[in-house]
Amino acid sequence: MQVKNVKCAAIGLGGRGSSMLAEFVSIPGIEVVAVCDKYEDRAKNGVKIVEEKAGNTPDMYLNYKELLERKDISAVICCTTWITHSRIAVDSMRAGKDVAIEVGGAASVEECWQLVRASEETGKFCMMLENCCYDRNELALFNMCRQGVFGEIVHMQGGYQHDLRDEILCGKEARHGRLVNFINRNGELYPTHQLGPISKILGINRGNRILSLVSMSSKARGLHQGLLTYMPDHELIDTVFEQGDIVTTMLKCAHGETIMLIHDCSTPRPYSRNYRIQGTKGIYMEDNQSIYIDEVSSVHEWEDFAPYREEYEHPLWKQYAKDGIHAGGHGGMDYLVLCAFAEALQTGKKPPIDVYDTVTWMSITCLSEQSVALGSTPVAVPDFTNGMWIDREPFERGKYCLEEVCHEFFD
Numbered sequence: 567m568q569v570k571n572v573k574c575a576a577i578g579l580g581g582r583g584s585s586m587l588a589e590f591v592s593i594p595g596i597e598v599v600a601v602c603d604k605y606e607d608r609a610k611n612g613v614k615i616v617e618e619k620a621g622n623t624p625d626m627y628l629n630y631k632e633l634l635e636r637k638d639i640s641a642v643i644c645c646t647t648w649i650t651h652s653r654i655a656v657d658s659m660r661a662g663k664d665v666a667i668e669v670g671g672a673a674s675v676e677e678c679w680q681l682v683r684a685s686e687e688t689g690k691f692c693m694m695l696e697n698c699c700y701d702r703n704e705l706a707l708f709n710m711c712r713q714g715v716f717g718e719i720v721h722m723q724g725g726y727q728h729d730l731r732d733e734i735l736c737g738k739e740a741r742h743g744r745l746v747n748f749i750n751r752n753g754e755l756y757p758t759h760q761l762g763p764i765s766k767i768l769g770i771n772r773g774n775r776i777l778s779l780v781s782m783s784s785k786a787r788g789l790h791q792g793l794l795t796y797m798p799d800h801e802l803i804d805t806v807f808e809q810g811d812i813v814t815t816m817l818k819c820a821h822g823e824t825i826m827l828i829h830d831c832s833t834p835r836p837y838s839r840n841y842r843i844q845g846t847k848g849i850y851m852e853d854n855q856s857i858y859i860d861e862v863s864s865v866h867e868w869e870d871f872a873p874y875r876e877e878y879e880h881p882l883w884k885q886y887a888k889d890g891i892h893a894g895g896h897g898g899m900d901y902l903v904l905c906a907f908a909e910a911l912q913t914g915k916k917p918p919i920d921v922y923d924t925v926t927w928m929s930i931t932c933l934s935e936q937s938v939a940l941g942s943t944p945v946a947v948p949d950f951t952n953g954m955w956i957d958r959e960p961f962e963r964g965k966y967c968l969e970e971v972c973h974e975f976f977d
């Protein structure tokens with residue numbers, strides 16, 4: 567099938583933006599004609615990536631507002647820092663462009679509403695590039711949930727448990743965005759990696775919603791200890807970090823489900839997103855890849871998840887494996903989330919992650935900061951759909967759909 571050519575731009579070309587750009591230009595029909603970073607060396611590197619991967623030379627900008635004046639650009643991917651995504655996305659939509667933003671949390675609820683208003687008023691979409699929604703395990707588990715293997719879901723857990731001491735502490739030298747957040751903020755700074763897949767399983771914004779949350783933060787010791795152990799002469803040695811090492815957040819949904827999120831990036835540990843799905847018929851736990859299904863598993867004994875993943879492999883991953891998995895980032899999920907964005911651009915379909923999903927997931931950050939600051943009081947989570955969650959327009963069916971497994975789109 568002939569794919570539509572779409573002229574795009576990339577804003578934010580740090581480590582993440584560069585790797586996403588390299589993948590984005592490899593999607594048929596995606597033509598990146600402009601790149602931007604406020605640092606000239608990074609913008610130049612963006613030009614080089616496009617030249618090497620796609621063969622054309624994009625125009626280079628240091629000021630994204632000048633880039634947005636271009637009438638020939640119809641979409642933007644924004645991989646800047648957490649506190650800049652929203653303003654760039656709002657400006658992009660108001661300049662008539664669809665936009666995808668990298669993951670991260672919101673600094674204020676107002677910022678979320680600005681995104682909603684911009685999307686509703688311009689008819690342009692804002693899709694969070696939540697790659698974990700397209701991870702192989704997550705999609706197999708989504709398939710299992712939709713087939714009822716776990717029964718009725720009552721509780722889910724997730725988290726971002728990633729030892730980032732090096733990345734955070736060397737933030738100044740590396741011109742990286744995380745450091746200033748850990749010095750100044752205290753809350754669930756990175757909620758979306760697991761909240762994305764969890765929300766899709768629970769039907770958040772489509773028949774369900776998150777009502778409230780409570781957040782609690784531990785003391786902050788990990789980064790200072792990291793400095794003492796590895797960089798005792800570093801200039802940050804006397805810095806007070808406000809961000810607690812372990813932030814635990816509990817969310818309550820309209821239909822009674824609970825969600826627990828953990829943020830843990832400043833203590834030594836192996837990576838885990840702490841995924842857990844718990845229903846009336848069984849449980850899955852990411853750590854140790856274990857599963858237990860009532861009346862199937864030997865009583866009280868964990869089973870290995872691997873054979874289940876094979877049995878319930880999502881057709882998108884079956885096809886992806888058959889076609890040859892793109893040698894891209896994070897095992898392939900980066901490429902798939904970009905393909906989902908590209909498909910929406912090329913077909914005019916609504917994206918599988920829309921502005922309501924995007925802001926609901928992002929808002930957990932500033933709301934958890936409020937809860938922590940107020941001594942772990944419950945905080946209300948806004949209904950960004952303004953009531954539409956109880957009666958939404960039908961979702962778009964397709965290969966990348968995250969509401970149902972749409973078998974009719976696969977051979």
Ligand SMILES: NC(=O)c1ccc[n+]([C@@H]2O[C@H](COP(=O)([O-])OP(=O)(O)OC[C@H]3O[C@@H](n4cnc5c(N)ncnc54)[C@H](O)[C@@H]3O)[C@@H](O)[C@H]2O)c1
Pocket residue numbers: 577578579580581582583602603604605608628629630645646647648650668669670695696697741742743744896
């Ligand atoms: N989905 C994933 O798996 C994944 C992995 C890594 C990072 N990320 C996310 O990607 C984003 C970027 O991460 P990173 O590690 O590359 O961060 P980074 O801080 O190294 O890079 C951000 C870049 O944005 C640029 N920038 C900031 N404001 C700008 C502006 N107004 N105009 C133009 N450029 C601007 C900065 O100069 C910098 O080069 C973050 O939101 C991060 O959380 C996601």
